[in-house]
Amino acid sequence: MTNNIGLEEILKGIGPLDGEWIEKAKERTAQLVMPARALGRLHEISERLCGIQKTLKPSINHKAILVMAGDHGVVDEGVSAYPQEVTGAMVQTFLRGGAGINAISRHVGAEVWVVDMGIIPELKSDELDERNRLLIRKLARGTSSLAKGPATTRKAAEEAIITGFQLATDLFRKGVEILGTGDMGIGNTTPSAAIGAVITGTGLDKMVGRGTGVDDEGLEKKKEAIQQGIEINQPNSKDGLDVLSKVGGFEIGGIAGCILAGAYHSRPVVIDGFISTAGALVAHALCPAVTDYIFAGHCSEEPGHRAMLEHLVLEPILDLGMRLGEGTGGALAMTIMEAAVWVFNNVLTFEEAGVADKD
């Protein structure tokens, strides 16, 4: 049972992917009636899914996205182009089915669950059921400004991770075969860039971008806020929980928890862009083996994203100049991953097709 599991126990329960099923899957790929590995990355995707699911009949039919929402005290420093009220308004838009993540998820056949991890407004919810997909797990009404001190406590950061872990675990128990992580939080490219800078060691000029679209002045304020936050808080790059609590956010912790859950239960998790990957950096700092279970949905237009993915040694599936967040890039990549599964499961072998192989 994982109902009262602690972080230590979660981390102990995660191991690297067993290579044996991947090897078996590669043998099947080699028999498919096409030149050797002619579908490139589609083969890598299907084979890694075989490894994660320990099967030669991979399935990602049952898909879900967990959109983690949180507010950020650092917005007071003038780091965002949008007012903070937009976080709550967008959460309501998700629940109405009217946002980008809803459209893409309907297309790819994924459920969307929205989680209040720590937004300012008090929205109503029910428990995990089919009618009301807002889950209230509010840790606080937004973080404190990371530019002036720790964004939150170590205890709350840990709770955010455990919360994400539990939510993802619940979905896996309901039969979800692949989970996408998403985010909503005005200002959250600021904590994400701070996490990226601290954990990857990349300079702020390369790591900090315009997010939803700040102007030159806003971009300078954003860099200053992050610089100040790192100096004041001195986050320890080797301690994911320390980084998360000092310069992170509740939704980022929730995403890290989802990723740990994927690795713990051996289920694939697709991360989205800049914010989700900041969550992956936290999870990876806690437990490097998590990357075996992560698929990078896309490369964001946000300039620091590439450096984050390189730190994790993850190659993005899509590169379409997207920078919306909400989980959109991960959801979209799921349809490519599903194509990979279709190929793996349904293409005939040379022998079945009666076609002469190269040899």
Added chain:
Amino acid sequence: MTNNIGLEEILKGIGPLDGEWIEKAKERTAQLVMPARALGRLHEISERLCGIQKTLKPSINHKAILVMAGDHGVVDEGVSAYPQEVTGAMVQTFLRGGAGINAISRHVGAEVWVVDMGIIPELKSDELDERNRLLIRKLARGTSSLAKGPATTRKAAEEAIITGFQLATDLFRKGVEILGTGDMGIGNTTPSAAIGAVITGTGLDKMVGRGTGVDDEGLEKKKEAIQQGIEINQPNSKDGLDVLSKVGGFEIGGIAGCILAGAYHSRPVVIDGFISTAGALVAHALCPAVTDYIFAGHCSEEPGHRAMLEHLVLEPILDLGMRLGEGTGGALAMTIMEAAVWVFNNVLTFEEAGVADKD
């Protein structure tokens, strides 16, 4: 009517895309409840579809792939890793639904039609109907070796184009909203590289790759055959029909015809990889305006593909190291394009969502 249309008349009937609908579409994109153009290339895709379909309610629900098959006399020069019999055997695999293109097309919801444009074996068929999707339009039992003289006659090359045009026209009349081009033909990276080298002016070292997987010796033979073919035939790079007849193939001509049909009827056509793009180069040499109606599905692993796409000023949607052909890259890109349409048609505006915009 287009039942007895000639090439001259087709070319006269093609004009550049009307920019007015694209501008209207951009206005709608600007109202969607997300930061400005935050879904990057998805917006460009949906807006161009609006331009092509002259609507603000684009639809690519009804999808079809035309897989054009042909054999190539140049295989006698030792340019391919597979025996020529594989062309016909793969056509039969398509009809059994067991190849890569079948798996991906089922996933994205596209019909697959297979056309014998000039393969060596005599396979059976019916007319265009739902049960038997092999269409026999055989122009010859394979081309002659381009290394020794013209691959075919100017008349047969023109017939190949008209045939592709008519087949695509039939599908558009049946309600197909987006057409993908595919190919099958052992040896057909050789004529495609020859077309690419002649039309784009790229050197053979950059244009010629390993296709289905020839070894170093095969690669040298391939370059020599192409070099010899260009020297003997002296194709005129400004005359698409001359290039197609001297160093091309029947399936490549059929693909060029599909592309002309898309432009003529103002319907979107998604090209696949190296061979389909050679067809696009021929169509573009005949009528430069065709590129307005073409979407480049992916960038192939075949090294010369990038230079072809640059010549056409087309940016590929996917880049997944694929090099199978059959139409797989174009079919896979259709699901991304459909996501773009979902976003365009279904995301609420700032006003509808009651969310404050940046301004």
